[in-house]
Amino acid sequence: MVIEKASAAVDPQPIPKEEVQPSEGGHHLNEKKLKKFFIGSIDQGTTSTRFIIFDGLGEPVVMHQIEFSQMYPQSGWHEHDPEEIVKSVEQCIEHATKAFVNLGHDVSEIKAVGITNQRETTVVWDKNTGKPLHNTIAWPDTRTKGLVRELKSQDGADELQEVCGLPLSTYPSSVKLVWLLKNVDAVREAYEEGRLAFGTVDTWLLYKLNGGPERNVYVTDATNASRTMFMNLYTCEYDDVLLEFFGLDPKKLNLPKIVPSSSAEHFGSFAYGPLKDIRIAGCLGDQSAALVGQQGFTPGSAKNTYGTGCFLLYNVGEKPVISKHGLLATVAYDFGGNRKPVYALEGSIAVAGSGVKFLMNNMGFIRDSDKVGELARTVKDNGGCVFVTAFSGLFAPYWIDDAKGTIFGITQHTERGHIARATLEATCFQTKAILDAMERDSGHKLAQLAVDGGMSKSNLCMQTQANVIGIPVERPAMRETTALGAAIAAGFAVNIWKEFDELREINQKDRVIFMPNISKEESAKMFKKWGRAVEMCRGWLDADEQNGEF
Structure with missing residues (x-):
């Protein structure tokens, strides 16, 4: 099929997928059964928060979205209010569940909830009180340029990427945390006294939604931990050499436990609100979630998400590939059980x-x-x-x-x-x-x-x-693939789906x-x-x- 070149005032028209390539055979979904299952998905992004309830076919049933404040105290600085992020999640859940009930459903029909989140954005709080010690430093923030230059001159700087997959830059959470320790008295005092809790947005939300210090659910998944520069990419555990490079003492710094992205046990359950006692069963950094939502389960598959920034992930299989050409190596997803973590190459814009x-x-x-x-x-x-x-x-x-x-x-x-x-x-x-x-x-x-x-x-x-x-x-016609990926992770944990092959037909309708x-x-x-x-x-x-x- 030939398409004429678009000219001014002409909107290019894509081709329906079925006219370009035949649909693949394979496992057929039990649509009647899956229509009765529902999964919630918290999609906490850089500029807005969404809560979407999907059915077992991956179709959105209800959604609510709220934008929240962006703070730019100085040129190159980008912050969020951690408490406002939590409130935006609470409000989205409240509005979406109300709409869900108005459609004739009961909240108890929601089998689990998944979380996907902006990555690298750094949150610090007092582990005793649960109160934030500073605004979040968002992932695009570049206040650490000078610090990064200093770190690059240290012995061992050239060897970090071989261990954690990330180059030294203003991007990862590590340099944001070090900047806070150097420049914010309250953060430094909490660190010295062993009260400093550090996490990415997923950890902060899981901690708060579970009720804060009372339950003290303090975890992260491997996809988010791989964005900190603190995790060994091969073991999916914190690495003492990496922490030492950044001058951090693991005896003083509280780090969240790294767990698989899909789990019915590790992420706890809602302590309050309309979803009280419903378990949280999935957690993926947003770009990993989008790869899962696009069914990127085979090596060689790739997706590009055009959000505030742009992120391209390429599935490389069960062994990390350390880039020699300016890319990041990261965990794509880890669905636990007997499955090994799956890795990706990533390019970030x-x-x-x-x-x-x-x-x-x-x-x-x-x-x-x-x-x-x-x-x-x-x-x-x-x-x-x-x-x-x-x-x-x-x-x-x-x-x-x-x-x-x-x-x-x-x-x-x-x-x-x-x-x-x-x-x-x-x-x-x-x-x-x-x-x-x-x-x-x-x-x-x-x-x-x-x-x-x-x-x-x-x-x-x-x-x-x-x-x-x-x-x-x-x-795809349904472009909420990031939220869908988190829902898939949660659905796997509670056995709505059991094998990746079952997902082949999800979100395939009207693709172009x-x-x-x-x-x-x-x-x-x-x-x-x-x-x-x-x-x-x-x-x-x-x-x-x-x-x-x-």
Whole structure:
């Protein structure tokens, strides 16, 4: 099938999946039975919280979403109020369960709840009182640039990635915790007195939803622990060498127990509210959850989530692959039992949907982020503009901390539509760079890319993505795949599903595929210009501008 190249004011139209590739045979779901099972999913993201109740077929029954406050105390700083995060979860649960009951259901029909969360975001609290000691430091925060430079000069810095899978950067939780210890008296005092509890958002929510210090449920799963730089990727346990490198004493620092992502015992149950006594049975970092929600259970499968940032995960199987080309090695999921943990290569893009928010909130280009595609279609191409959206430096595979957002190629003919196109293309180009690095690390070329997240709603963006990477892009109709992944983890723990093969038909209805519709030569030319722009934005900050105030 041939698709004509899109022009200005034309919305590219994908092809129904069944017209491109036949559906696979295999295990057929017992739809009548699974319609009677329900699983809740807490999806705690960077800018909003959702609670979705799915049926056993993976179809959303009810959902409620709440946005919460974003704090930017200084340039490059990004914080959240930990208590507000908990309240947003409570409110979403209250509204969604009320809607569920109004449909004629009973809350007792919800068999379990899963949690998925923004990763790397760092929470610290007093283990005796359960009170936060500081705002969270969110994952995109770059206040630790100077600290990272210091750490990179330490003996052993070059060996860390071989153990934990992550390079030293502003990204992981480790450097955020060290910054707090160096700069916040209350955190340092709690550490010295053995009262400091550290965790990512999953640990904080599990602790609070279980009732706080009274039950003291203090756990994390392997996917979240693998984002701290404290966990040995091969053993899935905390590593004394890693902790020592960051100057941390495990006798003073309280660390959550690392457990599998799917468990009927480890995550406790709700201590209060409409879901009181219902067990929490699944926990996955958001990008791992999206891979599970896209049924990425076989080595070689991959997904890209276009959220606030953009995250591409590639299943590499039961042994870690340490990247030599700027990617992260991480735990994809660990479903416990007799199963081994499954690992992934990951490429992270700091700015994706937040680039669209920038056009809306900072520049006033659009009133609704969903309208960015309409604005981009007012022009036939980017008009020569290339936008390197390095608001927080550049993540994989570049890892350039000293870059700043830069637009190249502006002329007197540049319109808002050109910059809108360049904003969408920035994410597509970085995805291409990550896929190229994954191919070099794994030795295999990806045949197709599954996509989800807010920006994937844009046909223009997804068509551009297919053109840039030169392979088909597959988009599900139900794009809440992150929440679905957490529900799947919880469902496995309580035996709603028992084997991955049973999930083959979940969320397959009305999927569509975007096929590349430009030549390889034209795609290569576009990507070459992007590469030149990346090199030109390198080194914008000098060594004296460590915190990015300028």
